[in-house]
Amino acid sequence: MTHAVEWDADRAVTAIYTDHYRSLVRLAAFLVRDTSTAEEVVQDSFVAMHGAWRRLRDTDKALSYLRQSVVNRSRSVLRHRMVVDKNTPKPPPDMPSAEHGAIIQLERSAVVSALRSLPERQREALVLRYYGDLSEAQIASVMGISRGAVKSHTARAMSALRAVLERDS
Amino acid sequence: MMRQDRDYEDVLRRALAAAAESIEPGGDGLQRIRHRLDSGRSPRSAFSGFAESLDLHGTRLLVRLDPLIEGARGALRRTGPLSRPLLALAGFIAGLFSQRGRRRVGGHRGRRGHASRPGRLGSAGAWLKPVFAASAAVAIVVVGVVILNHETGTLINPANNIGTASPGSRPSSSPTGGGRTASSKRWKLPLGISPTQPFTEPGQHGNVGSTMPAVACTATPKPAAKKTAPAGKATTTPTPTVSGTATGTPTPQPSDTNIPTPTPTNTWDSGGTATATTAAMSIPYHAGAPAVVECGTTPKTKTTKTTKTPTLAPTSTQTP
Numbered sequence: 040m041t042h043a044v045e046w047d048a049d050r051a052v053t054a055i056y057t058d059h060y061r062s063l064v065r066l067a068a069f070l071v072r073d074t075s076t077a078e079e080v081v082q083d084s085f086v087a088m089h090g091a092w093r094r095l096r097d098t099d100k101a102l103s104y105l106r107q108s109v110v111n112r113s114r115s116v117l118r119h120r121m122v123v124d125k126n127t128p129k130p131p132p133d134m135p136s137a138e139h140g141a142i143i144q145l146e147r148s149a150v151v152s153a154l155r156s157l158p159e160r161q162r163e164a165l166v167l168r169y170y171g172d173l174s175e176a177q178i179a180s181v182m183g184i185s186r187g188a189v190k191s192h193t194a195r196a197m198s199a200l201r202a203v204l205e206r207d208s
Numbered sequence: 209m210m211r212q213d214r215d216y217e218d219v220l221r222r223a224l225a226a227a228a229e230s231i232e233p234g235g236d237g238l239q240r241i242r243h244r245l246d247s248g249r250s251p252r253s254a255f256s257g258f259a260e261s262l263d264l265h266g267t268r269l270l271v272r273l274d275p276l277i278e279g280a281r282g283a284l285r286r287t288g289p290l291s292r293p294l295l296a297l298a299g300f301i302a303g304l305f306s307q308r309g310r311r312r313v314g315g316h317r318g319r320r321g322h323a324s325r326p327g328r329l330g331s332a333g334a335w336l337k338p339v340f341a342a343s344a345a346v347a348i349v350v351v352g353v354v355i356l357n358h359e360t361g362t363l364i365n366p367a368n369n370i371g372t373a374s375p376g377s378r379p380s381s382s383p384t385g386g387g388r389t390a391s392s393k394r395w396k397l398p399l400g401i402s403p404t405q406p407f408t409e410p411g412q413h414g415n416v417g418s419t420m421p422a423v424a425c426t427a428t429p430k431p432a433a434k435k436t437a438p439a440g441k442a443t444t445t446p447t448p449t450v451s452g453t454a455t456g457t458p459t460p461q462p463s464d465t466n467i468p469t470p471t472p473t474n475t476w477d478s479g480g481t482a483t484a485t486t487a488a489m490s491i492p493y494h495a496g497a498p499a500v501v502e503c504g505t506t507p508k509t510k511t512t513k514t515t516k517t518p519t520l521a522p523t524s525t526q527t528p
Binding site: 065148151169170 | 221238
């Protein structure tokens with residue numbers, strides 16, 4: 040029985056990796072603003088999904104689980120990063136940080152740079168809504184908030200983004 | 209306003225798509241995931257492998273212990289009703305073993321569904337069954353060995369039948385001079401001697417049919433003479449001669465401890481209640497000589513001094 044579940048979990052990991060790994064990494068990269076960290080986040084989520092496969096046993100549920108896990112882990116990464124940034128001395132201006140190269144890729148677009156300035160929840164809502172093409176219910180499920188909160192976060196994020204883009208333009 | 213919002217939404221969607229196109233994850237993501245899965249799975253797989261090997265070896269051990277278990281069951285059956293719980297446990301173990309052995313040996317190998325079917329303990333406790341069975345079998349074997357040892361010790365040890373008395377079980381002398389009687393459980397007379405047979409010495413004094421003084425042979429692990437009759441007081445006539453010969457049968461042989469010792473009371477017992485003596489033991493009858501003899505018997509001591517003729521006499525007045 041255990042062998043069968045593990046075998047199914049292995050198959051599910053392979054299948055979901057083939058179809059959704061790249062999009063999940065990109066989603067995580069929008070949230071954590073770092074490609075390598077995004078990859079680690081998604082891989083950890085896959086491992087967690089493999090462990091929870093006995094409970095999931097469905098590809099759709101597994102994908103939803105993966106998205107939720109990616110968002111939660113991205114939050115943890117950002118939280119940890121905030122603590123680290125508070126306690127470490129800032130590098131000299133002429134010395135780029137390790138994340139600098141990855142961030143530059145995301146900042147090529149003014150929209151993406153404006154997105155970076157948004158609060159965390161608003162950024163999540165916008166990324167999930169306009170990159171992930173999720174419905175409000177799905178976003179609510181992934182973020183762990185109500186649909187009304189999703190609407191609120193999305194509306195505030197859009198107005199803030201518009202203000203930034205109009206200011207820059 | 210709505211149109212402007214839609215424009216911003218489209219701009220945001222295109223910008224996110226364009227930015228995402230520039231993000232390309234590494235190609236070794238699946239290998240990394242599998243490596244992480246394997247590293248996290250290794251303790252679990254090691255545990256499951258240990259459980260499976262334990263199951264297999266437990267079954268093999270039970271197969272080899274089957275005759276032993278049957279022997280233990282037989283021994284337990286002989287011990288009586290007190291061993292019924294142990295018998296039931298042994299039956300349970302044997303039944304468990306036979307079912308498992310049949311399942312193992314009977315050709316169900318390789319059937320995945322059969323192997324993964326949870327037992328009475330459930331799927332989580334399936335590996336507990338061989339452990340429990342092996343421990344119970346070991347416990348039964350230990351109990352059986354103990355019982356067998358006890359039984360063989362009882363059967364082989366001649367002292368148990370002949371009256372090897374432990375220091376704490378020294379029989380007290382009865383007024384008739386007898387210690388343990390023949391009807392005692394662990395006291396058996398040799399063949400040819402009845403418990404009530406009068407002990408006569410025909411032809412020594414022409415007093416055929418007269419009874420000998422009572423010879424009270426009590427089992428004492430230590431020479432009783434040293435305790436009951438100090439050597440300094442043994443001065444006078446009654447001289448019971450003990451000429452013991454060692455026989456093959458476990459009989460009380462005269463030895464150091466067979467030295468006739470007068471009891472402090474020096475009572476006569478003419479009732480012929482020689483309770484335990486050997487056929488080879490002959491005590492010459494002297495007229496009027498009281499010979500209440502206490503024969504301690506220790507079968508384990510060697511009979512090297514059996515021909516001693518101790519001269520013992522009670523110091524008190526002897527009135528038959």
